[in-house]
Amino acid sequence: MLPRRGGGGGGGGGGGISIAGEQTAIQIPELDVSFDVGLCPRPILASPYIALTHAHMDHIAGLPYYFSQRSFQKMGVGTCVCHKKIAGHIQAMMGSWVDLEEQHTPHKIIALGDGESVEIKPNIHLKAIEAKHTVPALSYAVVEHRNKLKEKFRNMSQHELRNLKKSGEDITNTLHIPLVACTGDTEIGDHLHTPEFRNANIVITECTFFEDGHRGRALLGKHLHIDDLADLVGVWNAEHIVITHTSRRTSMDYIREKIDQKIGCDDAHRIHILMEHRENRKRYENQHNESKENGDDA
DSSP states (O other): OBOOOOSTTOOOOBEEEEETTTEEEEEEGGGTEEEOOSSOOGGGGGOSEEEOOOOOHHHHTTHHHHHHHHHHTTOOOOEEEEETTTHHHHHHHHHHHHHHHTSOOOOEEEEEOTTOEEEEETTEEEEEEEOOSSSSOEEEEEEEEEEEEOGGGTTSOHHHHHHHHHTTOOOEEEEEEEEEEEOOSOOOOGGGGSHHHHHOSEEEEEOOBOSGGGHHHHHHHTOOBHHHHHHHHTTOOOSEEEEEOBOTTSOHHHHHHHHHHHTOHHHHTTEEEGGGSHHHHHHHHHHHHHHHHTTOOO
């Protein structure tokens, strides 16, 4: 369960699974959106929108199933929001399922470029922010658009305000309030310093590498290292920062140790590890043990 946010337009009770190279799917049910759909855990079906960060298999493999099950269970047509450079490829992928299944699976694909957005709930918008990964990728921010009366009209009566509106006067300013921001897989860059990331109450961030000697591997794969996260924690004002995309090679105890070492006690309380929560940690550790039994690198 992701940390909950009270007030305003909602915030972020949710959950999911994220294991680097295997699957990532993170749901924010109050906001009708999930970030990525690696293997489509059943709760993800309830999200009308999938915000796809990029098209690596562990982030997209469950998309056809998501579309199909939404239709089969009469939950409405699912929508995938994605980078404009891959929208055509996703459409082609869905077209191939017509030949395989000999039937059409209803689906909707919305392509976004950097800075573009789509309304996913009344006054709640999903904004795309260009990320830096090995393939076309997006970070996202869920932003509430809230109208606020302009200062010069504050002392007017409701009757006067209605007359002004009828006359065509714009009496409000629109405030853009970032609720949740999600990095997706990315290397560090200016896109993570935007107002959406600086001011979101909850930031969901990948952090794939924690070992001191793995900084080069993080740069090569264009992922975040714990040293990058330590820098970003000083930039982000988020009350909660949720770490995703951890690897089975790295134990939770070691991750927590590195967080304490690199980030320090003043900010460590803001950090949550998605796979450390009870049910996720049990699943994570079972997979880790199975990997060891099979002789895989753990």
